[in-house]
Amino acid sequence: MSTNHGEVTVSPGGLEPGTRVGRWRVMEQLGVGGQGAVYRVEDMEHPGNFHALKLALHARDGRTEREVALMMSRAAHPHVVGFHGCARWPSPREGCLGFVMDWVPGLALDVWAETDGTTFRQLATAGATVARTLGELHARGVLHRDLKPEHIVVRESDGQPVLLDFGAGWYEGAPPLTTGPLPPTTLYLLSPEAVRFLWHSPERPGSHYTFQPTDDLYALGVCLYRATTGHYPFSEWLPADVLQSAIVHVRPLAPRLVNPRVPRALSDVIVRLLAKNPSERCPSGAALHAALVAAASSKKSAWDASIFEWEEVPPVREGGTPERHILRPPRPRPALTSRPPDPSRMARRSHWPRRLTLAASVLLTLVPVTRVPPEKPGLRAPDEEWATDARVDPAPAQYEQAPLPVRNQKLAPCTEELELELSGACWYSLVKRRPPNCPPQTISYKGECLRPVPKSRPVPTSVDGGGPEAQ
Structure with missing residues (x-):
C-alpha cells in the first residue's frame, strides 16, 4: 500500500x-x-x-x-x-x-495478578465486575467469544477491569466470520461443549456452533484459574488433539491444590465455572457476580494475602537494592473425569474424532499414573486407573514440520545471527543442548532444541487476538 x-x-x-x-x-x-x-x-x-x-x-x-x-x-x-x-x-x-x-493504561489480568501486592480479594472483586459486565452484555444479545486474560485490562488509574477486543464478538444479525464450525478463537479457552461440536462437525457439513453465555463464563473461569495459579487448566503447549481431549475428558486440579494460598471459597467458584456440563456452571453473569461477591466478603486474612509467594533476591552488587521474584507453583497435574470413549464405537463416525480419542489413549499409556485427592464440593476422585498426569514437561514437543508460533512470541523480522526465523516467528537455538535432551518449554525440530523468543510486552490495549492459526 x-x-x-x-x-x-x-x-x-x-x-x-x-x-x-x-x-x-x-x-x-x-x-x-x-x-x-x-x-x-x-x-x-x-x-x-x-x-x-x-x-x-x-x-x-x-x-x-x-x-x-x-x-x-x-x-x-x-x-x-x-x-x-x-x-x-x-x-x-x-x-x-x-x-x-x-x-487504557493498565495490565492484562494475568500480569496484574502476578504483581507483588495484588490480593485475592482484589482479584475476586475484579472478576465479579467482569461477570456482571458479561451478564449485562448477554442480556443485550452480545457474546464476546474470545475472552482471555489479555482481553481483560485492569485500569491503572482506578483498578477497574475493562473488556477489550470484540473482533470475534457476536450479536443478532452479525455476519459469520468463518466458514468453519467455530469462529476465530483460542483453543485452550474453548468450552468442552464447543470442542465436542468441533469433533462431530464433519458429520454435519456447513454447521456452525452456537455460542452461549456459559461459553463466555467458562472462558472467564479459565482466566481466573490462570490468575490464581500462574497456569492454564491445560497447558497451551499441548498438541491440539491432546489439548482438545483434555478439555473434554480431564478434570483440572482445583486452584487451591495448585496454589495452597487460594481461599477455598474462590477455588470452589472457579471449579464450578470449569464444569464439563454447562448446566453445572453459574447460569449467568449475575449469578457469578453474586457468588464472587459473597466469597470475597469473608473476613479471613487469606483473602488479603498476595496471590503468589515472593522471595527477596540479594543484590548483585554491594549496596544495591534487593529484588523480589515471584514463586509460581508447579504446573498442575489434572485427572480424567471419565473413561475415554471406546475407539471401536467411533468406527462409523469420521476419522478425526477417532484420531483424537486414540491420541488421548496413547497419552494415557505414556504418562505416569497418579491419584488426585478428592476435592469438595461437587468433585469426586477419579477411578485410579484413569488418573493421569497430562503435562508436557519434561519431554518437549517434537515437530516434523516447522513449529507454529506460541502466545506472546516475537514475530519476524528476527535479529540476524542471534535468532532463527520459522513460521514467521523468532526462535533461539540452544547450541549446547540437542534432542532428545531438550529442556522443558522448548521444541525439538530437525535435530535442534528451539525456544520461542518472547516479545516485549507493551502497554496492553485492544490487540486483535486472531484465530487458532495465530496461536
Whole structure:
C-alpha cells in the first residue's frame, strides 16, 4: 500500500510515529495481531488527548466492520473500552478501516495478578465486575467469544477491569466470520461443549456452533484459574488433539491444590465455572457476580494475602537494592473425569474424532499414573486407573514440520545471527543442548532444541487476538 504516489510502500501494521490517520497522529505501536494493528494516537484537534487506534490490515475487512457496528451500539458499557469514531488509511474513502477507542493504561489480568501486592480479594472483586459486565452484555444479545486474560485490562488509574477486543464478538444479525464450525478463537479457552461440536462437525457439513453465555463464563473461569495459579487448566503447549481431549475428558486440579494460598471459597467458584456440563456452571453473569461477591466478603486474612509467594533476591552488587521474584507453583497435574470413549464405537463416525480419542489413549499409556485427592464440593476422585498426569514437561514437543508460533512470541523480522526465523516467528537455538535432551518449554525440530523468543510486552490495549492459526 503506497503513501507517496507509489514511492514508499507502508503496511497498515507498520506505521511510523508521526503518521497522520485522519485527525489522529500516531505516537507508537502497541501491538499487531492476525487481523489488525493497534497504535497509541494523539488527537491533533485536542493536543495531549491520547487514544488507541485499531487499524485493519486489509482494505475490505468485514471483521472490523462487525466490530465497529458492535462497539457503536450494543457493546457500549462502562467496563468495555469506549468507542470514539472511525478513520481510514491511507485513503479516507477506500483505505483500511480503523476505529478509535479509549487508550487504557493498565495490565492484562494475568500480569496484574502476578504483581507483588495484588490480593485475592482484589482479584475476586475484579472478576465479579467482569461477570456482571458479561451478564449485562448477554442480556443485550452480545457474546464476546474470545475472552482471555489479555482481553481483560485492569485500569491503572482506578483498578477497574475493562473488556477489550470484540473482533470475534457476536450479536443478532452479525455476519459469520468463518466458514468453519467455530469462529476465530483460542483453543485452550474453548468450552468442552464447543470442542465436542468441533469433533462431530464433519458429520454435519456447513454447521456452525452456537455460542452461549456459559461459553463466555467458562472462558472467564479459565482466566481466573490462570490468575490464581500462574497456569492454564491445560497447558497451551499441548498438541491440539491432546489439548482438545483434555478439555473434554480431564478434570483440572482445583486452584487451591495448585496454589495452597487460594481461599477455598474462590477455588470452589472457579471449579464450578470449569464444569464439563454447562448446566453445572453459574447460569449467568449475575449469578457469578453474586457468588464472587459473597466469597470475597469473608473476613479471613487469606483473602488479603498476595496471590503468589515472593522471595527477596540479594543484590548483585554491594549496596544495591534487593529484588523480589515471584514463586509460581508447579504446573498442575489434572485427572480424567471419565473413561475415554471406546475407539471401536467411533468406527462409523469420521476419522478425526477417532484420531483424537486414540491420541488421548496413547497419552494415557505414556504418562505416569497418579491419584488426585478428592476435592469438595461437587468433585469426586477419579477411578485410579484413569488418573493421569497430562503435562508436557519434561519431554518437549517434537515437530516434523516447522513449529507454529506460541502466545506472546516475537514475530519476524528476527535479529540476524542471534535468532532463527520459522513460521514467521523468532526462535533461539540452544547450541549446547540437542534432542532428545531438550529442556522443558522448548521444541525439538530437525535435530535442534528451539525456544520461542518472547516479545516485549507493551502497554496492553485492544490487540486483535486472531484465530487458532495465530496461536
